[in-house]
Amino acid sequence: GAVVSQHPSRVICKSGTSVKIECRSLDFQATTMFWYRQFPKQSLMLMATSNEGSKATYEQGVEKDKFLINHASLTLSTLTVTSAHPEDSSFYICSAGDQGKGNTIYFGEGSWLTVV
Amino acid sequence: QKEVEQDPGPLSVPEGAIVSLNCTYSNSAFQYFMWYRQYSRKGPELLMYTYSSGNKEDGRFTAQVDKSSKYISLFIRDSQPSDSATYLCAIGGGGFKTIFGAGTRLFVKA
Numbered sequence: 001g002a003v004v005s006q007h008p009s010r011v012i013c014k015s016g017t018s019v020k021i022e023c024r025s026l027d028f029q030a031t032t033m034f035w036y037r038q039f040p041k042q043s044l045m046l047m048a049t050s051n052e053g054s055k056a057t058y059e060q061g062v063e064k065d066k067f068l069i070n071h072a073s074l075t076l077s078t079l080t081v082t083s084a085h086p087e088d089s090s091f092y093i094c095s096a097g098d099q100g101k102g103n104t105i106y107f108g109e110g111s112w113l114t115v116v
Numbered sequence: 117q118k119e120v121e122q123d124p125g126p127l128s129v130p131e132g133a134i135v136s137l138n139c140t141y142s143n144s145a146f147q148y149f150m151w152y153r154q155y156s157r158k159g160p161e162l163l164m165y166t167y168s169s170g171n172k173e174d175g176r177f178t179a180q181v182d183k184s185s186k187y188i189s190l191f192i193r194d195s196q197p198s199d200s201a202t203y204l205c206a207i208g209g210g211g212f213k214t215i216f217g218a219g220t221r222l223f224v225k226a
Contacts, residue, residue: 006159032212043204043218044160093159097212103148105206105214107159 003027004096006108013084013115020080021111023094029074030096034105035067038091050077084115119143122205122217131226135192139205139217142186146215148208149181151190154219155201163203164190195224 005024013019023033033050048069049057056069066088068080077096081088094108122139129135137151148167152160164179166172172179180189188205205217 004159034212041221044216091157095159101165103208103210103212104150104162104165105208105212106162107152110157110159112157 003098004094004106004108006094006111008111009109010112011114013113015085015115016083018080018082019084019113020078021092021094021113023077023079023096023108025075025096025098025106028096028098028100030077030098031074032097033071033077034095034097035069035077035079036093036095038093038110040091044093047079052077081113084113086115089113089115117142119215120205120207120217123220124218126221126223128223128225129195131195131197131224133195133224135190135195135199135222135224137190137192137203137205137220137222139188140186141188141207141215143207143209143215144183144186146207146209148214149179149188150206150208150214151177151179151188152204152206152216153201154204160204197224197226200224 007022031052035047036044047062050069050071052071058064071077093110095105120141151164153163154160169181169183176193178191200223202219202221204219208214
């Protein structure tokens with residue numbers, strides 16, 4: 001079964017509103033989680049690394065004020081897309097690293113965001 | 117040069133064929149080697165994980181790592197239409213740093 005749960009799987013929001021996506025590690029504590037964005041037929045694009053209890057580290061070109069990341073506990077990281085626009089519509093995927101299994105990365109099921 | 121090179125395909129094979137998927141990498145500091153399978157509109161699923169040269173088998177899947185050549189492979193025996201997906205190789209290092217290949221799209225025709 002899934003070891004990383006992501007919610008919601010699909011969300012539609014109006015342009016200008018904010019939407020929050022949750023990522024939970026189910027079977028292990030994750031000090032580090034990652035957020036990716038994926039466009040159709042393209043590979044994963046790392047957006048940011050989420051560290052429990054500290055600020056996220058964003059990749060170059062990713063707006064930290066637009067994509068707010070909070071990693072408040074060892075099992076939960078959230079990504080909030082603020083003031084969403086249609087160009088933010090995409091597939092967002094989180095992953096978490098399990099130190100107990102040789103730093104293996106497990107992915108969530110992904111969240112489809114559509115901004116109308 | 118990308119840190120991980122993977123042919124994006126698409127690769128189309130008949131049902132029952134042996135599939136060979138490959139990646140090369142450039143940084144020998146990475147210690148972990150993974151293969152993920154991603155179905156359309158789903159998150160990637162971990163298929164195989166290894167950290168040493170040689171072969172690792174799990175059912176119809178065999179992962180092969182050759183650190184001297186910096187070459188990793190995934191073989192799928194008796195391929196099924198349900199194996200149709202995108203396969204991503206990944207190399208990992210300390211602190212969960214993981215580099216993914218572009219992914220190879222595989223189609224297995226019934």
